[in-house]
Amino acid sequence: MTDQEYILRFKNFSAQQLQATEEEWEVMKEYLQLQYFPKNEYFVAEGKVCRKLGFIAEGVMRYCMFRDDGNDVTCFFIRENDFVGDPDSFFLQKPSDKNAQALTDCRLIIFTYENMHKFLQQLPRAKEINAAIDHHVAMKLLHQRTSLLNLDAGVRYKEFLREYPDILQRIPLSYIASFLGIAQQSLSRLRKQMPSISKKEN
Amino acid sequence: MTDQEYILRFKNFSAQQLQATEEEWEVMKEYLQLQYFPKNEYFVAEGKVCRKLGFIAEGVMRYCMFRDDGNDVTCFFIRENDFVGDPDSFFLQKPSDKNAQALTDCRLIIFTYENMHKFLQQLPRAKEINAAIDHHVAMKLLHQRTSLLNLDAGVRYKEFLREYPDILQRIPLSYIASFLGIAQQSLSRLRKQMPSISKKEN
DNA sequence: TTTATTTTTTAACAAATGTGAAATGAATAC
């Protein structure tokens, strides 16, 4: 894909999700940068200030936490049309307490801190949009929390497949097991019991 | 406690959490009502429009979901100094998809829809505050999701006790078990293994 | 108090998931 096509994805997102007009887009696009972001690198890292917000034009990333025992836990996945970054850290320019890692090579549309500020001055409505997104995320997490606690692992795996049908093919199962809260071997056992939906080929 | 004392609790909350000035409080208090809300009643009910937002001056409530098998699941608890209500349903006056039930007799400070609108016109900053609260909730839920999935039930129970030290004494253990995602009998088994922190007396 | 009702605990067994080690398979580097 060409750079222009990646940027177009963000234009579409802006028009549909943010209700940005053509005029607003003309303003916005001056502040955007396209960035290649390689697999396994951390876009947000615990203890460091998050200096950019990114829109994923292509790729899969995850938020994760590191545990005392050395293992890490995948909190959730993000991919095309999601934002990556830590708003708390970004807007207040304070150290982040989160980690966001690329699980595939990614193409990101980037807002730097400086550009975001200039942009916000031109389009104050962006604040409202941020709030709406936050609210949406909160409700989604609440639903996840409840379903995860009260459904067994097999059902949770099926829900994962329904919600992230495009991700299974693109990342190792170990991340998915961690996201579901089970050991990789347990996921493997579950997959054997539902052969119809467990294929990893396209 | 007297009505005045309950209202004072909200005044304190407003001053500390919402940074409301004395002048703002004088405006706000004209729009408030005190309401007694009895145990087991639903303040928010699935399918019904949420016509009031409440601040809990005294009592414990829970958000819950009803499952197909007839059981219900406790999503999370709220108590003194928390708000109760469904903002989506309230502000858009559309049917709610949530349930909020009183687990003890409660004293609530109430905003009706009409009063909230009048109030918002006098203090537009309230919107920002709402957004901040939402964001805070989202981050809390995220943390919960992760810890719940990757810690065993005993550790989750200890975290519950740390986070809600005041609730154990006031509601049946069945709700807590549901919140932790385990059967009541399993919780009982856990409590036996940690006698020091499991007492229900004051 | 005495009786109901609700809440909590206990027990035995079943089912689900974790753990460690090893084998197989797939992708990548040389």
Next chain:
DNA sequence: GTATTCATTTCACATTTGTTAAAAAATAAA
């Protein structure tokens, strides 16, 4: 192509949690 690394599966067994039923304890009602 072969070697090397990484990803996935398999297995045996340990541990945790669920389930069912009943008893005990606590609370509310009469």
